[in-house]
Amino acid sequence: MSAKAKNPKTWWVTSIVVAGAAVASIAGVGIQAYVTERGLSHPEVVSAHDVTGSFAAAEPQAEVDNGQLGALIADKATDPRLGSFTGVVSDTSTGEQVWSVNPDEQVRPASATKLLTAAAALIALGENDQLTTTVHDDGSGTVVLKAAGDVMLNDAQLDSVVEQLSDTPVEAVAMDTSVWPDEPFSPKWNKDDIAGGYIAPMQPMMLNGARIGAEYGDVPRSTTPAEDVAQALAKKLGVEFVGAAEATGPAVASVSSEPLAVRLHTMMVHSDNVMAEAIGREVAVHTGYPATQEGSREATLAVLAEHGIDTSGMEMVDNSGLSTDNAISAAAFVRVLSTVASDPALRPLLNALPVAGGEGSLSARFGGSSGEGWVRAKTGTLTNTAALAGLIPAENGHTYAFAFICNDASVLPARAAMDELASSIRSF
Template sequence: MGDRHQQRMTRRRQIKRRWRVALAMLVAVILVVGYACMDLADLVPGPLTLSKTSHSSVPPAVMMGEPPTFTANKPGSAVDAGQVQQLVNAFADTPGIGNAYSLVVRQADGRVLAQKNADQARQPASTMKTLTAAAAASVLDMSSQLDTEAVLNSSSSSQATLTLRGHGDMLLGAGKDDPLHVNGRAGLGTLAVKTAQALHKQGIGRVTLAYQDTLFGDDRAPKGIEENNADGIYFQEPVAMAVDEARQGQTEPVAYPDAGGVYLPRVQNPAGAAAAVFASRLMESGIQVDNAQEPNRIDHAQGKVLARISSARLSEIMSLMLRNSDNSLAELFGRLTALALDMPNSPAGAVKAVTSTLNKLGVDTAGLNMADCSGLTPGSSLKVGTLVDVQQLALSEKGLTPLVKGLSVVGLTGTAARREIDNQADGLIRVKTGTLDQVTSLAGNVIRRSGGVLVFAVVVNDPEDVAAAQQAVDTLVGSLDRL
């Protein structure tokens, strides 16, 4: 009897427990469903609603307009040349701009809508870079990359010699490859790891390091550029390889290595400094480098390529050059163009290569005098029609797409991000800016709100009021999208 009684009591307790669990689950379901219903009715806070939302919790994307290369063939409504002329007249009447200015506004098909002093050659400042970009993009393979190699010469019985050989990558990183940025895409740390692995496989744990920096010969800096290159912060002459364009003083990694406006003195021997960084990374990877502090400079690397790293594509580097108005990279593109065309390996050869290529492309180069490939060196001059020819050509030639994509977008990217141009036109205007002490200039294209594209160039030299001149340029350009 005792056992049966115990069994009955156990069954009763189990039944009660099951009922309690079931009741608890039922209450939970009722609470959840009830809260959901109240949430739908907006009686309590929550993500559910039956009402139409009037806002999004995600910030809206910035509309940059359709790329001009795809809209240039859509003419849109006819442009009233009289309206354009009124804008030009208002610009000309602005106090402070002086008399040394030139401008032209065209439709993408070449029809001139308005121009002023277009036959007068002016100093263009950094808008000159668009000429270099057009020539380079038409000559070079813009999908190609610049390699940096580790070359092993083990012919000596006493010790192996390792040579770091560059092919023009001035945006090397000191650490690992950075796939997210152009500056630092190829990292000397990655090259060291690859090289160390190859050396270990051959049973080599100790080397002497050399570097080769003969790619651009001995004539590297345009004559007179130092006048506008105070303390060497605005220009680094082209070298076979450099870390972060040979800037010195940045000891910590930066969050945005592709950002412009970083003006620092340069190291004295960029290629040698890059080799010293490579030596440090090699030793961290287990290779003894006897002359790590002072690698030897040699003219020719002999031996087998053990490892290599590759820069960003040339098209990406060009975009960085234009967006940040990078003088060093502009000269680099000029020199690479000269080498590709078998022109003299010098700054003068780079200018000759750019000019001759523009002539072949049909650009009007009458009055063009290039003191360098960036517009930094005093003495350059051109007519605004040359700048507009390049813009017009870039919209029609697919091979020049890197030039169009590399332009700074007003209000959004690059040197034009903070220009005080009508914010209603942000994303519709793409430009190359130009600024020197006595020069303010803009050249680019505008997507019209009614359809179609306009191209323009404005250059002001020796203004009476620099700030007023820049504002006048911005006002004019910022009005073109509404035509």
Template sequence: MNKVLAAAISAVVCAGIAPAQSQNSGCDGPVKAKTSRSGPCSELARKISEVLADPAVARAHWGIKVTAMDGAPIYSLNDGQLFQPASNTKMFTTATALALLGANTTFTTKVISRGTFSAPGKLTGDVVLVGAGDANLSGRVIPYVPPSMRPKVAPGQQPPPAPPALRYLKDMADQVAKTGLKVINGDIVGDDTLYPWEPYPSDWSIDDAVWGYGAPVSALVINDNQLQLTVAPGDAPGKPTNITIDPIAPYYTVDATALVTGPHGSGSHVQIERAMGSKVLRIYGSIAVDARPDEEEIAIHDPAEYAAAALKSMLEVRGILVTGVARAKHRISTDARGFFRASHEPILAMDWSKTYAPPQTSIACVSNCSSTAPAETVLAQHISPPLIEDMVVTNKVSQNLHAEMFLHNLGAAVLGDGSTVGGARVIRAFLTTRAGLDPDDFIFFDGSGLSGHDLVTPRATARLLQYAATQPWFADWKRTLPIGGEDGSLVERFGKAPLKDHVFAKTGTLSEARALSGYLDCASGKAVIFSVMVSAHSPATAADRIAMDKIVGLIAAAN
């Protein structure tokens, strides 16, 4: 499509006649045919048409919705059609979580004894680490600090080390040791039964399960359920490489028999595989002797089991004898309903104006306790940062696992069911009942957008953004969004005036789908809402992202 044809299409669209290949597109609102060719709206439509006529992006499917802050329509293109939202899904999840759980709610992880003390310091029974949905048992610095505000590192100097990844687990081990406990005639158990054991939502790619961004979902999270694996070259070609895993804990076995140090200038060609259910990491390929170390984030296969193993080691280091093993305690789902139907079930007699406190104890114990159950004593605990601070991290850096935990925590708090479908049901009910979204305009199978089954329309996304802007929690929620040229996933986009610091939006990228939606400060000084989505774009290219950013610039200039 050339520029002449693009201009002709935009003129027809603004006159109110949509061409067959661009249905439901053009200027919204009362634009008259006799003035449409010269008005600001028709000019915006013409310029957007020119951007999308570029052969590099013309074969992709595009959807756009732009409105005023009060929802008054400005421009649309395929805004009622469904797109893969990718990480735009996190906006729907976090808005619901902020509204229903509250900005200041916290989650308390506990270490408890289940058994009897036959003598001072001697337990007959298990020590259990009970997960409560805290996403930040890690070395992450909270609150989130934008890059521009982080300490500057002088040339040639190393940045200060990050806090230890297992610092809070170590703190709880210290608390246990201070109780005087010396012998545990039982196991160390990682209990994540607050959620059913559903580590991977529907349609998560099997390829993602190896990597940190696809870490399994659990109510007991340690270091984002991931380890940092570093492969450094040996001191000469053909020599073995140097492999380190941080944090160090007895869990994975590494098979690097097919990994070698390559010759100078040969680059890094390191591959990592792990069979489903296996705890063997197979690392193969080569890394040049002069290459920088290859650093990868590797998902932990069973986070509750890993947490138990790490805690057992820490207790033993502190002089506590453990006669049993480290093991996980999961709750296996017995819900045989289909996800689609179950997630669409209405929630009756719901008070959407109140906030809900998340359960602070194991659901398995609540449902299965009896008069003969072992006595429980709290030995240690850790209280999470406020929910809003984790939400900032989640949206700024697009943290998939944390978004999934928001979904599960919603199900646990509102329905007493921390399942994937329970959380999805709460989100759907909130969005349709409270936020006013058309129920046919979206379907979410997870909380992060990593599922390829997730679908949403640009107009539903714009409606969510408009609804949020009217809520008392809006200021808190808006500050979780990445800022153009400043932080999060937009730190390297919109880095120059007039858009720098004036785009507040959530990114989304999944295979050949991309999205960007949020708020935009425009040339007039007014703010608008926008959602730009693209699917089926050409792989291995950034042309669609470049076009998307151009469109945002055009919207800002025209309003």
């Protein structure tokens, strides 16, 4: 690596509107975040979910000594809490790799895998893509609920369907789930994780991700998510559910999902495995691959490769990172994250990433550190595995993409060590 990184032309750098966290007061108020834009201060306090961010073209930044930063990171990367550690830090303002350790080693990344899924979805579908679930009238009194892959349907949407059907005679409800092949559960997953709240049988319509009695969180999931939607609609209509049928009649009602950018934010902040797998299947359907786990994986990698992102060597077996058989290098994540800094198609990925100290899987991390409110990153957690990959606008005016992956490590100590590493980049 060079001693100094120069910036001879205009690069995409951050002018990120991020949450700078305000520590909860002694009185016990919830975590809130001050919104800060580099060079400007905004005193108003907003909730974490109001935080937005973007990249903008900027003039060349000052010369910085990335060699010094690399040495600083190298010293901290010897921390034994990191276990079997791989990592990469790259200056997105110059393209220079600042530091790495075993960057191309294929390791277990856990939910950091969702970064690849999100990037492929933005490329293939665009940030405004929506899924539309329709209801069809077969002409004999039965309406057929046709699934489109929306796993976050909710009770209010079913009420909307009932209202739209007010002039349609309905005697029964059937369902059409043919948009996805019947491959509900991967052999790479543990069925105990359904009751554990981490995954559900992958069927192309669900209420709140098949959660039982909740809208978010790792609560037990249903084993019959598509049927649950049809049964719920039938109950609201006061009719019976009669099973599967082909939707052949005219559409008489419909509801649409949130735009993809909103769904990606929800998926990333809550690290929702069901949403990640569903979005992978959405990419597969759009690009002509089978909407199976294998087809979704292949579609994701193909979309990234066609967009110029090197996917060689990856062993990506699902779109969520739930499987312990995933093997992806730290360098691969940094390649995706660096592209965010130069490619408008991927820029919404920044907004999808949780804010340190402010949102979701990072809400209770980075407290009181220099990275709090500045680091945006995707976490990853499995047994003896912890990962953190994202973007950091440093105090020197440059923006750094990073990926840290710890295997064979105790999760909580590894998280603390990675947070310290990321904060050291912010302070540089």
